[in-house]
Amino acid sequence: MRNPVCIKQLRNSPYDPMCARGLQVPAGRPAKNSVQQVRAQPNWALRTLWRKVPNPFTRHIVSRPMRLILLGPPGAGKGTQAVKLAEKLNVPHISTGDLLRRNVVKKTKLGQQAQRHMVAGTLVPDDLVIEMTAKRLKEKDARKGFILDGFPRTLAQAKALDDLSDIDEVVNLFLDPEDLVKRSTGRAVCPNCEAVYHVLTNPPKRKGVCDKCGSALIQREDDKEEVVRIRIKTYEERTEPLRMYYKERGLLRDVYASGHIEEIYQRILEALRH
Numbered sequence: 001m002r003n004p005v006c007i008k009q010l011r012n013s014p015y016d017p018m019c020a021r022g023l024q025v026p027a028g029r030p031a032k033n034s035v036q037q038v039r040a041q042p043n044w045a046l047r048t049l050w051r052k053v054p055n056p057f058t059r060h061i062v063s064r065p066m067r068l069i070l071l072g073p074p075g076a077g078k079g080t081q082a083v084k085l086a087e088k089l090n091v092p093h094i095s096t097g098d099l100l101r102r103n104v105v106k107k108t109k110l111g112q113q114a115q116r117h118m119v120a121g122t123l124v125p126d127d128l129v130i131e132m133t134a135k136r137l138k139e140k141d142a143r144k145g146f147i148l149d150g151f152p153r154t155l156a157q158a159k160a161l162d163d164l165s166d167i168d169e170v171v172n173l174f175l176d177p178e179d180l181v182k183r184s185t186g187r188a189v190c191p192n193c194e195a196v197y198h199v200l201t202n203p204p205k206r207k208g209v210c211d212k213c214g215s216a217l218i219q220r221e222d223d224k225e226e227v228v229r230i231r232i233k234t235y236e237e238r239t240e241p242l243r244m245y246y247k248e249r250g251l252l253r254d255v256y257a258s259g260h261i262e263e264i265y266q267r268i269l270e271a272l273r274h
């Protein structure tokens, strides 16, 4: 006897080969046909993913698990690139800045402890961030890989991460400090869906309104110029040493982060190919 639960779950699901071809399985159709077809094509899900990746170079990247760190100062475009990479590689984008901001909005204990550091442009204490990130990395979706954006930011965090997971690649986005200030101060974010825009390089279709969910865009408190300068200095002192940490392990890929979003994205893919 076939397991009826499995059959029911497969039918009209993304794993049903009939649906994948745009065909609905008729309601009265014997469900075992779907199962038989899947069994006849054991690599069906893999091949579907493969076909979705048009570029032969990125196929190579998608075909292996990817536990990737995006390093770079505030304003280098880590968040924007992380979203694109996460979509391409089908792994979660884990931004410690976003996780902390959600805690601030929800007024959790962690949010209350983190808020004053975030507003001042300094780092939230290691133990708090490490605990939060460890919890997130244990979630099911992170088993297939992840893109870490904004973590680690200190040597202590990098060492803690070594105990939590293997890392496959570290992409370091670098840019001239004055460009960083321009980038950060022109940034607008959606407080609802966390989409990120920029007045010059990536403006929303309607000024001040999120393309994705229609909410009013805001400037983050820590994107004000004086705070941005403190954040860049904090980065240079606390996070920059991580470049050498990962370089010594042969994991580092430096990518110049000036130019259009798509241009930088292609540079990252190119760096990951080697």
Ligand code: AMP
Pocket: 074, 096, 097, 098, 100, 117, 118, 119, 121, 122, 123, 124, 125, 129, 149, 150, 151, 152, 153, 157, 222, 231
């Ligand atoms: P981000 O959105 O990554 O620029 O992070 C915003 C703010 O959250 C930072 O300026 C820090 O105050 C805090 N933060 C985010 N990630 C970390 C981290 N890994 N360690 C310490 N503080 C962090």
